[in-house]
Amino acid sequence: MKGKDLLSVSDLSGGDIRHLILDAASMKTRGWLSVLGGKTLAIMFEKPSLRTRVSFEVAMRQLGGQTVYLSPAEVGLGERESVPDVARVLSRYVEAIAARTFSHQTLEVLASYSSVPVINALSDVEHPCQALADLLTIYEKKGELKGLTLAFVGDGNNVARSLMLAASLSGMNFRIASPPGYAVGGRLLEVARDYARDSGAEIVCTEEPLQAVRGADVVYTDVWASMGQETETEARRQVFAGYQVDSGLLSQAGADAILMHPLPAHHGEEVAVGILNSPGSVVFDQAENRMHLQKALLAWMLGGLEVPLVDYR
Ligand code: CP
Ligand code: NVA
Numbered sequence: 001m002k003g004k005d006l007l008s009v010s011d012l013s014g015g016d017i018r019h020l021i022l023d024a025a026s027m028k029t030r031g032w033l034s035v036l037g038g039k040t041l042a043i044m045f046e047k048p049s050l051r052t053r054v055s056f057e058v059a060m061r062q063l064g065g066q067t068v069y070l071s072p073a074e075v076g077l078g079e080r081e082s083v084p085d086v087a088r089v090l091s092r093y094v095e096a097i098a099a100r101t102f103s104h105q106t107l108e109v110l111a112s113y114s115s116v117p118v119i120n121a122l123s124d125v126e127h128p129c130q131a132l133a134d135l136l137t138i139y140e141k142k143g144e145l146k147g148l149t150l151a152f153v154g155d156g157n158n159v160a161r162s163l164m165l166a167a168s169l170s171g172m173n174f175r176i177a178s179p180p181g182y183a184v185g186g187r188l189l190e191v192a193r194d195y196a197r198d199s200g201a202e203i204v205c206t207e208e209p210l211q212a213v214r215g216a217d218v219v220y221t222d223v224w225a226s227m228g229q230e231t232e233t234e235a236r237r238q239v240f241a242g243y244q245v246d247s248g249l250l251s252q253a254g255a256d257a258i259l260m261h262p263l264p265a266h267h268g269e270e271v272a273v274g275i276l277n278s279p280g281s282v283v284f285d286q287a288e289n290r291m292h293l294q295k296a297l298l299a300w301m302l303g304g305l306e307v308p309l310v311d312y313r
Contacts, residue, residue, distance in 0.1 A: 005111040005118045009128045009165035024296035034064030035303035044070040045100040047227045055290035087113035130262045131162035133293035146171035151216035153209045156184035159222045168195035175204040177212035216253045220260040221245045221270045246272035258282045
């Protein structure tokens with residue numbers, strides 16, 4: 001970990017990611033120790049959540065710690081109280097803060113004024129905990145990461161950016177097909193290209209879903225309109241109409257390809273109705289692995305737990 005916070009996958013090295021995946025896999029199969037007794041995680045969300053909130057709460061409790069959930073109405077981040085003041089006050093009570101914000105900048109301010117670690121539980125820019133848990137799922141299903149190809153079909157959004165960074169740090173090829181104007185780009189694409197050069201991965205950005213998916217080991221998609229973009233929902237339905245993952249598109253992927261989605265899904269939009277129940281779909285394993293991965297993350301960040309690197313290819 002480069003600093004005290006996990007705001008972006010780029011706060012981690014490829015070695016950190018391997019460590020977390022192995023640690024989580026080990027806890028999942030062999031059990032864990034209550035290393036966080038007496039420690040408290042604040043979960044402060046500006047947007048709704050099912051998986052992230054519950055998986056953090058359960059992870060923390062299983063490790064012997066506890067959580068305090070702060071809903072959007074209770075916190076009034078930047079409205080009832082300034083973000084720096086919230087950061088300084090919470091740092092006096094808790095050992096870490098998991099925050100879900102509309103603006104990534106809010107997270108950066110929170111982190112810079114907190115004396116305790118801040119974990120990005122989703123912002124408009126990234127969703128690092130999702131991407132890390134997804135790599136755990138891919139590792140479980142495929143037995144490796146390096147050399148695999150993940151094809152993302154849809155919006156170059158928070159989930160796509162974190163996956164792109166995590167894949168390129170792990171030597172996994174990342175292809176993304178997005179309509180014009182919705183591609184990943186900017187600084188994080190450059191960062192990912194640097195990682196990919198070092199790890200031997202390839203990054204391909206295209207407008208053609210078929211080009212991305214052909215022969216891929218993993219097909220991944222996410223909602224067309226993310227939280228905070230609700231007013232664009234109808235316009236995005238038109239723009240993304242040709243980007244639905246259906247059985248025809250999936251049939252172009254590799255023979256044993258898995259289908260992934262962070263959930264919540266809009267059946268009939270980014271995924272054809274029923275396809276998330278098809279044999280290759282691993283979406284509920286993904287959801288479960290949020291808890292296992294975050295347990296490893298919390299034990300590492302707050303408990304100083306180290307697990308030796310073994311069996312990783
Ligand atoms: N995948 C995910 O982050 O789900 P929630 O929005 O329900 O937390
Ligand atoms: N891109 C989605 C992910 C939800 C888990 C959103 O930000 O709403």
